[in-house]
Amino acid sequence: MPIRKGTPLVAWYAALRAGYGAQSWWPARTRFEVVLGAILTQGVAWSNVEQALRALRRAGLWSPDAVRRASRARVARLIRPAGYFNQKALAIKGFVRFLHVRHGGRLDRMFRTPTPELRERLLELRGIGPETADAILLYAGGRRSFVIDAYTRRVLFRHRAIRGSEGYEELRLGFEAALPRRAPLYNEYHALIVRLGKERCRRSRPLCSGCPLEPWLSSGGPRK
DNA sequence: GCCCAGGTGGGTA
DNA sequence: TACCCACATGGG
Numbered sequence: 001m002p003i004r005k006g007t008p009l010v011a012w013y014a015a016l017r018a019g020y021g022a023q024s025w026w027p028a029r030t031r032f033e034v035v036l037g038a039i040l041t042q043g044v045a046w047s048n049v050e051q052a053l054r055a056l057r058r059a060g061l062w063s064p065d066a067v068r069r070a071s072r073a074r075v076a077r078l079i080r081p082a083g084y085f086n087q088k089a090l091a092i093k094g095f096v097r098f099l100h101v102r103h104g105g106r107l108d109r110m111f112r113t114p115t116p117e118l119r120e121r122l123l124e125l126r127g128i129g130p131e132t133a134d135a136i137l138l139y140a141g142g143r144r145s146f147v148i149d150a151y152t153r154r155v156l157f158r159h160r161a162i163r164g165s166e167g168y169e170e171l172r173l174g175f176e177a178a179l180p181r182r183a184p185l186y187n188e189y190h191a192l193i194v195r196l197g198k199e200r201c202r203r204s205r206p207l208c209s210g211c212p213l214e215p216w217l218s219s220g221g222p223r224k
Numbered sequence: 225g226c227c228c229a230g231g232t233g234g235g236t237a
Numbered sequence: 238t239a240c241c242c243a244c245a246t247g248g249g
Contacts, residue, residue, distance in 0.1 A: 037230095038230090039231095041229090041230050041231085042231040043229070043231045043232080043244085043245090044229055044230085044231090044245085044247080045228080045229040045230085045246095045247075045248070046229085046230070047229090047247070047248070048229080048245095048246060048248090049230090051246090051247085052246095080245085081246060081247070082245090082246070083229090083244080083245040083246040083247080084231085084243095084244050084245055085244095085245070085246080086244075086245090087231095087232075087233090087243095087244055087245090088244095091232085126232090126233085127232065127233085128232085129231060129232050129233080130231090131231065131232090132231070132232085135230085147230085149230045149231085150229085150230065150231085151230065165238085190230090193230090194230055198230085202228080202229090203227090203229085204228075226249105227248105227249090228247105228248090228249085229246100229248090231244105232243105232244090233242100233244095234241100234242085234243090235241080235243105236240085236241075236242105237238105237239090237241105
């Protein structure tokens with residue numbers, strides 16, 4: 001089942017934007033830092049990611065080339081605070097290898113690739129799934145690829161806009177079909193969803209009062 | 225000590 | 238498709 005017909009995704013955006021203001025994401029200073037963060041954040045809290053990013057920076061592993069020259073074991077040791085460090089070290093090394101071989105180690109060259117093709121190439125890499133690929137495309141490359149994450153699913157589910165069994169692509173295409181095709185909008189919308197999720201839509205003890213989307217809860221209310 | 229956090233990949237039926 | 242599980246650390 002796709003996103004329920006008539007789900008006011010545009011109105012929700014307006015309410016979130018009015019309630020929270022501009023989020024100006026992704027929390028990173030360079031495009032490569034976005035890529036690192038996108039991989040490191042898989043399945044963990046952002047506070048863990050910050051510790052791992054600090055360790056990489058302090059160690060001088062702050063460019064694709066520096067990371068490419070470092071051993072996988074060293075990368076793994078540095079990113080240990082982010083959890084799943086062996087798998088994430090493989091993913092990071094795999095990405096910088098791909099970047100080196102296919103694009104001379106330069107992100108600006110990589111982003112000359114047409115979006116659909118680049119998305120496919122990224123998804124072929126070990127440890128880069130749809131959410132990570134879309135985060136790289138949108139937040140490092142400014143491409144129109146909507147990011148679906150656990151918060152997005154939770155917000156949609158609690159507002160009865162999805163059943164919960166929908167696939168990633170279904171939700172991504174659902175958002176992209178419902179919204180004006182503008183990367184800055186995708187960027188801001190996902191950032192606002194994360195803001196909402198962190199503050200109001202955690203898995204346990206969900207808070208509703210004062211939430212920017214509270215007006216829409218009356219049409220059904222949360223499921224549990 | 226227990227639950228949870230901005231996923232991914234591999235396996236089974 | 239629909240589950241299961243491993244992967245691992247840090248904060249509340």
